Amino acid sequence: MEERSVDVVVIGAGTAGLGAQSAARKAGASVVMVEDGPYGTTCARVGCMPSKLLIAAADAARAVDQAPIFGVHPEGKRVDGRQVLERVRAERDRFVGFVLQQTERIPEEVRVRGRARLLSPTRVRVALEGSDEELELNARAVVIATGSSPYIPPNLKPLEAKLSTSADVFEWEDLPESVAVVGPGVIGLELGQALHRLGVRVAFFSPFEALAHVHDPKVSEVVHQVFDEEMELHLKVDAFDVSEAPGEEGGFIVRWHDAQGTPGEARFEKVLVTAGRRPNLEGLGLEQAGVPFNDRGRPDFDPRTTQVGDLPIFLAGDAANHYPLLHEASDEGRIAGGNAANFPDVRAEIRRVPLSITFTDPQIAVVGKSWRELDHEQCGVGEVSYTNQGRARVMAKNKGHVRIYADRDTGRICGAEMFGPSVEHTAHLLAWTIQCGMTVFEALNMPFYHPVVEEGIRSALRSLTGDLRMTAGNAEKLRYGPGT
Numbered sequence: 001m002e003e004r005s006v007d008v009v010v011i012g013a014g015t016a017g018l019g020a021q022s023a024a025r026k027a028g029a030s031v032v033m034v035e036d037g038p039y040g041t042t043c044a045r046v047g048c049m050p051s052k053l054l055i056a057a058a059d060a061a062r063a064v065d066q067a068p069i070f071g072v073h074p075e076g077k078r079v080d081g082r083q084v085l086e087r088v089r090a091e092r093d094r095f096v097g098f099v100l101q102q103t104e105r106i107p108e109e110v111r112v113r114g115r116a117r118l119l120s121p122t123r124v125r126v127a128l129e130g131s132d133e134e135l136e137l138n139a140r141a142v143v144i145a146t147g148s149s150p151y152i153p154p155n156l157k158p159l160e161a162k163l164s165t166s167a168d169v170f171e172w173e174d175l176p177e178s179v180a181v182v183g184p185g186v187i188g189l190e191l192g193q194a195l196h197r198l199g200v201r202v203a204f205f206s207p208f209e210a211l212a213h214v215h216d217p218k219v220s221e222v223v224h225q226v227f228d229e230e231m232e233l234h235l236k237v238d239a240f241d242v243s244e245a246p247g248e249e250g251g252f253i254v255r256w257h258d259a260q261g262t263p264g265e266a267r268f269e270k271v272l273v274t275a276g277r278r279p280n281l282e283g284l285g286l287e288q289a290g291v292p293f294n295d296r297g298r299p300d301f302d303p304r305t306t307q308v309g310d311l312p313i314f315l316a317g318d319a320a321n322h323y324p325l326l327h328e329a330s331d332e333g334r335i336a337g338g339n340a341a342n343f344p345d346v347r348a349e350i351r352r353v354p355l356s357i358t359f360t361d362p363q364i365a366v367v368g369k370s371w372r373e374l375d376h377e378q379c380g381v382g383e384v385s386y387t388n389q390g391r392a393r394v395m396a397k398n399k400g401h402v403r404i405y406a407d408r409d410t411g412r413i414c415g416a417e418m419f420g421p422s423v424e425h426t427a428h429l430l431a432w433t434i435q436c437g438m439t440v441f442e443a444l445n446m447p448f449y450h451p452v453v454e455e456g457i458r459s460a461l462r463s464l465t466g467d468l469r470m471t472a473g474n475a476e477k478l479r480y481g482p483g484t
């Protein structure tokens with residue numbers, strides 16, 4: 001068996017792994033990056049990009065459906081499912097192509113193809129791709145950036161090979177006639193709503209009540225109401241069961257009891273399982289490496305350094321499951337790679353304000369502290385409904401509700417849960433105000449154009465000053481000291 005000694009081994013060549021190898025090499029370390037699957041990253045190949053491409057097609061279909069509201073009557077709308085999916089794949093392949101070029105520019109001695117597992121904190125065994133050979137790597141530090149995989153609930157496990165996950169959707173030749181979406185989280189709602197708007201009969205099923213990651217009761221109420229008006233939602237279902245449909249037609253029979261105990265049954269051509277994703281940590285030898293686990297059974301990981309316990313092991317991206325998002329994977333890869341290269345000189349980095357966006361219509365966002373993370377005694381709440389917001393009504397996109405939170409002592413904005421038009425943009429504005437440590441008054445001093453959806457955010461900020469019962473003068477004193 002071949003053996004090699006390097007400074008850093010990176011397991012996984014996704015966004016986090018690519019960032020880690022780059023940061024480690026920049027810090028002067030010798031690096032090996034091991035990849036088991038296809039190059040190209042989850043984000044470009046089966047995640048962020050193809051899902052947004054499908055949503056773009058759904059937006060086009062929706063615009064045609066909505067046109068009569070404005071007195072515009074496009075005739076003869078027809079969705080060509082094959083063409084929709086061909087464009088998704090063609091554009092997706094273009095994005096993947098850029099990542100492949102970037103990956104191929106990495107020196108050949110850095111790239112190893114095969115499946116890696118830890119024998120100790122600094123020894124990694126690789127089952128090399130396409131051979132029975134193994135390679136043993138001795139390193140000073142290891143970065144684990146192995147990503148995540150769809151979670152299949154136990155009752156669906158026997159049918160797993162026949163069910164669809166998000167990655168399968170982008171390989172469909174044509175749009176199916178009907179889809180049961182199991183799990184109305186971020187992926188389920190994004191893909192399910194897009195399919196629905198492209199003419200597929202879609203129904204969502206969950207044993208829970210939550211939709212995406214909204215927990216503010218007022219925002220959640222509006223999210224439920226708006227999505228329930230548009231789509232078939234079966235929440236808090238009991239005795240949920242899926243079996244293969246008999247006969248030539250194929251597909252699946254879904255049986256359930258709704259929240260009131262009423263039984264239901266329907267046939268669907270496809271069942272799309274989007275019940276969450278789990279970090280790819282099994283079979284990696286974490287126990288042999290002495291990785292400490294917390295009381296939730298997860299590796300004891302410090303998000304500021306990405307270090308696991310005090311070991312020379314660093315976790316990054318979806319494998320860390322801190323915030324399983326693209327920009328976080330990229331940041332964590334860079335932090336992990338730098339710290340692995342300089343081990344044992346491990347440095348902490350201040351993380352960005354949390355920001356997550358769900359690309360439904362209306363869009364959903366959680367910024368900074370979510371409702372569940374708030375100290376409710378300490379925080380005031382401001383809000384706006386988009387029902388009568390000027391620009392939203394102009395565009396006939398006047399659905400949604402936004403709640404913004406701020407600290408009662410300092411007036412500083414600390415979080416928001418958002419549902420409404422153009423939330424992908426307004427959520428960024430709020431994330432930036434939070435990261436800059438702005439008070440609600442400082443945010444209100446920023447320019448607001450007219451007529452824009454940002455004026456809705458201004459209304460919420462004004463309502464927040466009322467709830468805080470603070471004057472601008474008070475807030476300035478709290479920020480700069482009583483002498484001001």
Ligand SMILES: Cc1cc2nc3c(=O)[nH]c(=O)nc-3n(C[C@H](O)[C@H](O)[C@H](O)COP(=O)(O)OP(=O)(O)OC[C@H]3O[C@@H](n4cnc5c(N)ncnc54)[C@H](O)[C@@H]3O)c2cc1C
Nearest residue numbers: 012014015016036037042047048116147317318324325326
């Ligand atoms: C449908 C969908 C839509 C999404 N949309 C968005 C979005 O709009 N915005 C956003 O911010 N995020 C989005 N995400 C999340 C985002 O894609 C992920 O957070 C991000 O891609 C994670 O990157 P990563 O480097 O951790 O993992 P990956 O890119 O998955 O890389 C992990 C790599 O490790 C390899 N690997 C695993 N085990 C081993 C092993 N033992 N040995 C060797 N190699 C191994 C895998 O083959 C894989 O290539 C979406 C995800 C999905 C599924």
Ligand SMILES: NC(=O)c1ccc[n+]([C@@H]2O[C@H](COP(=O)([O-])OP(=O)(O)OC[C@H]3O[C@@H](n4cnc5c(N)ncnc54)[C@H](O)[C@@H]3O)[C@@H](O)[C@H]2O)c1
Nearest residue numbers: 153182183184185186187188206208275276277324357358
């Ligand atoms: N726009 C984006 O940024 C974007 C898009 C897609 C994915 N992502 C990332 O990927 C992560 C994973 O997304 P996801 O949608 O797979 O997970 P999720 O946690 O968002 O949603 C999982 C859903 O499945 C439900 N569920 C759990 N167990 C179930 C069961 N047994 N039966 C039916 N439903 C069940 C949950 O209640 C939840 O609604 C997200 O949290 C996010 O970080 C981000």
